[in-house]
Amino acid sequence: MGRHSCCMKQKLRKGLWSPEEDEKLFNHIIRFGVGCWSSVPKLAGLQRCGKSCRLRWINYLRPDLKRGSFSQEEEDLIINLHEVLGNRWSQIASQLPGRTDNEIKNFWNSCLKKKLRQRGIDPATHKPLNESEAKEKMDPEKPMFDPFPVFEFQSEPDQSGANLNFYEQFQTSLIPAHGFCEYGNMLIDGSENYCYGESSGTSCNWSCNMGNEALNWNSEGDQWQQGGSCQANSSEDNNDSIQMRNSYFGGDLL
DNA sequence: AAGTCTTGCAACCGCATATAC
DNA sequence: AGTATATGCGGTTGCAAGACT
Numbered sequence: 676m677g678r679h680s681c682c683m684k685q686k687l688r689k690g691l692w693s694p695e696e697d698e699k700l701f702n703h704i705i706r707f708g709v710g711c712w713s714s715v716p717k718l719a720g721l722q723r724c725g726k727s728c729r730l731r732w733i734n735y736l737r738p739d740l741k742r743g744s745f746s747q748e749e750e751d752l753i754i755n756l757h758e759v760l761g762n763r764w765s766q767i768a769s770q771l772p773g774r775t776d777n778e779i780k781n782f783w784n785s786c787l788k789k790k791l792r793q794r795g796i797d798p799a800t801h802k803p804l805n806e807s808e809a810k811e812k813m814d815p816e817k818p819m820f821d822p823f824p825v826f827e828f829q830s831e832p833d834q835s836g837a838n839l840n841f842y843e844q845f846q847t848s849l850i851p852a853h854g855f856c857e858y859g860n861m862l863i864d865g866s867e868n869y870c871y872g873e874s875s876g877t878s879c880n881w882s883c884n885m886g887n888e889a890l891n892w893n894s895e896g897d898q899w900q901q902g903g904s905c906q907a908n909s910s911e912d913n914n915d916s917i918q919m920r921n922s923y924f925g926g927d928l929l
Numbered sequence: 930a931a932g933t934c935t936t937g938c939a940a941c942c943g944c945a946t947a948t949a950c
Numbered sequence: 951a952g953t954a955t956a957t958g959c960g961g962t963t964g965c966a967a968g969a970c971t
Contacts, residue, residue, distance in 0.1 A: 765959060785937050
């Protein structure tokens with residue numbers, strides 16, 4: 676026996692919304708704003724749970740929603756973002772004004788997946804299908820997409836000096852040639868060479884300006900700041916390499 | 930015309946995280 | 951610090967409409 680949903684507990688309405696319910700919810704939020712979703716149904720006179728009201732507003736009633744089919748630009752953007760972010764629909768949606776995560780998720784599942792397969796691309800890995808299949812056969816245990824990729828950066832220059840610049844290693848390792856790379860809460864646009872944002876929780880501040888060589892990261896002692904080449908602080912053990920792990924869910928550097 | 934299958938979308942469910950107390 | 955409640959997210963389901971036989 677599973678647990679009862681909030682609607683079951685309170686014998687609230689479920690299923691499709693009627694035009695009357697839409698009107699009540701819309702009018703309420705236009706007049707009073709969102710406030711606390713759990714109190715919205717009561718105040719708006721609806722036999723729905725707050726969760727249901729929130730979803731209806733976000734996915735359907737919001738005035739800033741863009742209606743209609745996705746443009747080619749939006750389609751390309753979704754594919755590029757999905758390659759970097761995976762199924763993090765809300766983050767993808769945040770890059771497409773007027774589109775909801777639910778809408779994008781549905782569009783991906785019903786349309787884009789098919790299109791990519793027709794082009795011979797595996798929608799899960801964004802790699803050619805035969806390559807993905809071959810890898811799968813070689814090692815069926817190993818997932819195709821590693822959600823916790825580990826990147827290594829050399830803080831000691833190699834013989835050619837090619838790794839002198841820390842952020843260039845960072846950029847080469849993490850950022851696709853074109854498209855986006857998300858690192859924690861930061862979003863890097865690979866084509867424009869910039870990033871922004873800061874990680875969540877207790878620490879981590881970011882500001883990168885790759886084009887003009889500015890790079891700051893400050894996380895309570897562990898820090899790399901720079902003007903030119905990187906000053907990498909490996910606080911734990913002064914290893915020759917710095918290992919950065921991208922936390923898939925939380926976004927903090929470990 | 931009627932029945933079945935497929936597709937697209939709206940909405941629900943359960944879980945994780947954030948916030949309040 | 952621990953618990954309860956609210957919110958946000960992604961996966962999944964159910965249904966209506968169109969396509970197909």
